[in-house]
Amino acid sequence: MREGPDIARIASLVGDPARANMLNALMGGTALTASELALEAGVSLPTASSHLGKLMEGGLLTVASQGRHRYYGLAGPQVAGMIEAITGVAEAVGPKRVRPGPRDGAMRVARVCYDHLAGEQAVAMLDRLVDKNVLVRDEQEIRLGPSAASHFAAIGIDLYTRPRRPVCRACLDWSVRRSHLAGTLGAAILDKILAEKWARRETDSRAVIFSPPGKQAFERVFLA
Amino acid sequence: MREGPDIARIASLVGDPARANMLNALMGGTALTASELALEAGVSLPTASSHLGKLMEGGLLTVASQGRHRYYGLAGPQVAGMIEAITGVAEAVGPKRVRPGPRDGAMRVARVCYDHLAGEQAVAMLDRLVDKNVLVRDEQEIRLGPSAASHFAAIGIDLYTRPRRPVCRACLDWSVRRSHLAGTLGAAILDKILAEKWARRETDSRAVIFSPPGKQAFERVFLA
DNA sequence: CGCATAGTTCGTTCCTCATCGAAGCATCCC
DNA sequence: GGGATGCTTCGATGAGGAACGAACTATGCG
Incomplete structure (x- = not known):
């Protein structure tokens, strides 16, 4: 009690x-x-x-x-995080999943998580950005590395005009169980992906579908 | 739908x-x-x-x-994580908290999270272990550093007899909003703290109360 | 065996809460 | 203004499910 x-x-x-x-x-x-x-x-x-x-x-x-x-x-992001956590348990616990459905596969690869990209692609992207030292993991927080500003400016993302919310945040991915990038930077990257039409949103789904050339462009910019 | x-x-x-x-x-x-x-x-x-x-x-x-x-x-830990996530939202959202109660302060400082220590003390401990390079943050995963085995052996924690579950895991702290150490190592450390009687469990609460000498011992071993 | 303790199952009661239709506001468009 | 659209409020209905007492099963103790 x-x-x-x-x-x-x-x-x-x-x-x-x-x-x-x-x-x-x-x-x-x-x-x-x-x-x-x-x-x-x-x-x-x-x-x-x-x-x-x-x-x-x-x-x-x-x-x-x-x-x-x-x-x-x-x-806010905290609410989104809670829902992802519940989803993770439901996913793990529910053997009831009769139909893994085609959409499900797409969701695992790339989907929208509140305002940023999630899924295997997103996890790979964060890995790579950390490898290249553009971003630095320091505790739960992710910080900008020394080359971050120029790196993102080259892509067309301006880090300085973005206010309040932390620029980088880690967000746990329910399908991969590893972190992907959230925060204003994560949101900006998703904006970029959609603005460049590298990918489209599946109607009525969180899935993000990359076109073949879009996928190449994404890999060149973020996974190279 | x-x-x-x-x-x-x-x-x-x-x-x-x-x-x-x-x-x-x-x-x-x-x-x-x-x-x-x-x-x-x-x-x-x-x-x-x-x-x-x-x-x-x-x-x-x-x-x-x-x-x-x-x-x-x-x-399992995933269920525990989900509950912490929900707790975090409830905490953030509920202005209803009429009584911050004395127990609440203690909970913030140190409490049990499933099978390991959470709260400010736990967050500080992980910080320190990473600083000393005993543990290494590598993505969401935390890995053992080169000196980990000898470091923990000196304290009386054997890392090799511990099976299956990952040795280290990060777990997000709802009060501090930063990670603390979970996994078998986290569990072993909590065991140690209680076995050495550095702290006692408040009856019917998750709070962990350190005795003054116990706190000193803890700080000497984990925060020095 | 007989009694006590720990848990589950069953049946009933009761109340909360999800649901929708109809009516009421608010806003936009012409 | 009048009519359309978006949304909320009200009231009535109904179903799901939380609660407990009583009876039943299982384990332990002498």
């Missing part, structure tokens, strides 16, 4: 299938409207609205009103 | 207050009997038994029968 932080409250918020679907959808990183989330969760609009209210009250979501739309998004 | 690993199933298991209390208690690392967990959760024995059945079926717990006792424990 001990009392710590109210973990049951948070977990039960994620514990409803409709809400879990919504959170999962939001792991894609883009904020979604209430109607989109209702569709995603497979419930009616009133039901979705009620769920969103609860998630807001629980502090898991933020909302931005734009005109008659309300865009809901995950409250 | 997408379908990934069944995160709602797992989260809803943790989402019941009684079960959350049980899991919290098991984060202490020692396996507990059904009656102890019933007490811990504040429910009757039949209710507890039902909950334990669900947690077992969900794969979050393991059980070992010894005579007429059944000892329940967390299914």
Whole structure:
């Protein structure tokens, strides 16, 4: 009967299938409207609205009103990390997975994690950046190495105009079980990948599909 | 309406207050009997038994029968990690914390995380071991440095008789938000601390209280 | 064997909470 | 203004599941 932080409250918020679907959808990183989330969760609009209210009250979501739309998004990286952790356990524990599905393979290779790239590609990229000493692992934190600024400037990513949030962060990958790069730098790299059209987002999925030339370009820039 | 690993199933298991209390208690690392967990959760024995059945079926717990006792424990480090992640969010999100309570401070300083030490002390220890090059951070994994074997042998910890599980692992600390040492080595160090009576477990809490001489000994051995 | 302790199973009760339709606001467009 | 769209609130319904007492099984102790 001990009392710590109210973990049951948070977990039960994620514990409803409709809400879990919504959170999962939001792991894609883009904020979604209430109607989109209702569709995603497979419930009616009133039901979705009620769920969103609860998630807001629980502090898991933020909302931005734009005109008659309300865009809901995950409250922050910590929430995203928690969901990845739960996903990892569900993955490990669930022998129920009847269909490994084609999409599943793609998810393992590359997917969006909140606002940055995750999956084998992302893990390989971080490995390489550390190898090349562009980034330096120092405890949990990842820091910029001496050549970081010029390295990323050459690619077209400016490290100095990026505010507040830590530039680099490690984020544990549920499929590979190793770290990939998060933080504003991670987000900027994902932006770059999509802006250059090296890859596209699978509609309604977190999977990131590289085109053959896009994959080459990515490898040349980040894995060379 | 997408379908990934069944995160709602797992989260809803943790989402019941009684079960959350049980899991919290098991984060202490020692396996507990059904009656102890019933007490811990504040429910009757039949209710507890039902909950334990669900947690077992969900794969979050393991059980070992010894005579007429059944000892329940967390299914593994991944489950423990998930619970720490949820705790972190609950902590961050819950402004509801009316009583920071005296025990809370102790928990921040040092506590048990499944089978190893967590909290400020643990984070400081890992920092120091990496500084001294006894351990080497290499990606998410932590590896043994060249002097590790002799270093730990001198303290009385034999690294070679320890099987299967990785010797070192990083585990994210919810209070400090940095890594501390997990894995068999982390477990061995906690064993050492308790065996040498440098610290005692607060009854019915995860807090680890160092005695003044014990703290000195710990600092001499691990922080010097 | 008989009694005590540890756990599980069963059946019932009860309450929470997810769900949706209908109605109410808010915003945009014409 | 009026009509459309996006979203929330209200109220009623219903199902799932948490709770406990009582009865049952298993182990240990004399």
